Amino acid sequence: MSDPQHDLDQLRQQVARLDREILEKISERLRTSRLIGEAKRKAQLPIRDFRVEASVMQRARQSARELGFDPALAESVLESLIEAAVQTQVAHQPVHHKGEHHRILIAGGSGRMGAWLRQFLQGQGHTVASCDPSGGEFSSLQAASAEKWDVVVLSTPLASLPETLGQALKLEGQPLIFDIGSLKSHLVADLQKAAAEGHRVTSVHPMFAPGTVVLTGRSVLVCDAGNARATEQACDLFRETAVSLCPVPLEQHDQVMGGLLGLSHTINLLFGQALCQLGLSFEKLGPIASTTFAKQAKTAAEVAAENPELYHQIQNLNQCTPQVYQALQASLERLREAALAPEAEPFLELMGECRGYFFPSS
Template identity: 40%
Template sequence: MDIPQLRAQLDQIDRDLVYLAAERQRIVAEIGRSKRGTGRPLRDFKREKEVLDNVRGHAREAGIDPELAAGLMELLIGASLTRQEQDTVRALSQGNGRRALVIGGNGRMGGWFARFLDAQGFAVEIGDPTGAPEGFARRERWDAGPLDHDLIVVATPLRPAARILAGLASHRPPGIVFDLGSIKTPLRESLQALQAAGVRTTSIHPMFGPSANVLAGRHVILIDTGNRDALEAARALFASTTAVTVEMDLDEHDQMIALVLGLSHALNIAFTAALAGSGVAPERLRAVSSTTFGAQLAIAEGVARENPHLYFEIQSLNAHNGPALTALDEAVHTLLAAVRSGDEQQFVDLMSRGRDYLHALPE
């Protein structure tokens, strides 16, 4: 057979693959409806492992790389979870026509939360002077009208969030109020003011960005600010998803975020700054990229595209950031000293300490 004929065969196989994927999604939707009817959780890790193990076995029989087959199946499983989760969020309708105001809802994360609430059946209004996502009612000022919503979400940067939360305390809205801030210590006084005013308030931190389509394996941190009713209401918003909720107090949150966000952001900002100062074109680096460099560059590129003002807030406003950045500074200086002085043992000890720490963590 000549090349055009072989390519025609490939085209037919590609069409078949697409239609088979569509048929798989149809069956997935049926499974999702069945799960909703019986109250079973959306995600079944045991079943996912069975599917991947089976696919690897089929791949060996077919004479192809088992990990290639598993990778393709993981993409399909991710698409399946997305379909089931979105259908379930809509079907369970946590909102039931209740009203929500998203202050800062024209921002990226505010817009995500507005769409998330809309999918649950909330009647969502946006309070944002810069505009609103298409299809949403809007007020230019958050306080330019009644604040009698069932839910008020503050999705602005930290400094205005502190002012808005304090302002809400003076208005004493009857609904539940919470923020989406990446750091909580700068909001402490405002959250305490809301509590003192008798407002049902809590604080949450979605540990994902606005591009998240499915919450499988994602975490949502719930901060206990003294009102269990508000905290459980916030938790209930994610009950129909596959997100994992983690509860902690305000100070523990910021201590953890100093490492989870502050340290990781600092590493990647320094990495891209060092590359920018190297004088070597990015295309040239990609041409000789190693596995480690490629993985690091992909993470760093994501960080580099984010809002630098938000990232500065995460670094500068977290009262618990100091020890993490100090530890990073000390580790870099120890590394440089070991390399420059030719102290191999110091270098080995530094790597061994990190290896032992990571190997002590559970899988």
């Protein structure tokens, strides 16, 4: 009769050998990635090729299905490997760009999204500088005005975007100007006025976090302000990537964000606040969590760890926030009444409506 402890030790040794083999393959992959970077340099190609990355992710998902494990795990592993490969290539190779070369200035380039955008644009072969009082080549737009810029990206805090736009419009040479703000209401009038005066202005909104490495399946919202040519030029900066460019009317952007950002942030903050008021310790709930609780808690914890000033502005500056809260309050009251009603029909009806929203064809 075999010894269970001996069998366990043998299996753990086998896992250790497999771990070593995996790490050796990762090392080999990184060495190969460095060679790819050298080949790109000789061919004067940009470091990032998002179409290739999309193909890599698709291949990983398919391989995972064939091998019988979760494709999400394959995606997570490949995302880390792609990030490491890009860092290796950037560290060892200068960047060249085969297409049109732009001099790009990012106002607010030291912020998280500004820093991400700088790395992204440099990876595409552009010359990028930062304008930021907390760090960068220039402390202000005025300090950067002595040089000529093809593109100026506005990545300053939401509340200061109108002022930053006004300063950017004073730059010589009629550069392409666009913001990447998550709210637009307070910019609509200024953007449309600038476009009517002949300035090359538009507005975009990357719908992903600044830590994003693989752009497969990500979206960039594109909000034309009245200068179609400027919008096309801004789109060109993202067009050769794996992102989806999604046009959204500028005047409707914040209504959409009321649901996508405002409501989702509110739900997750309410989840955390309700747990606090119930006096339920997260340390005690975590180990016994249900699947639904674990998923919700993970998202709520991520929201709670974000920049509170930014999240306040997303709520405070959106003119549609009162409508979101009214809808939320009405929904909560209806849910309360349905849950406490002795008969099940109101609750079943409510869940049926929710199911119909998410699965309209079922």
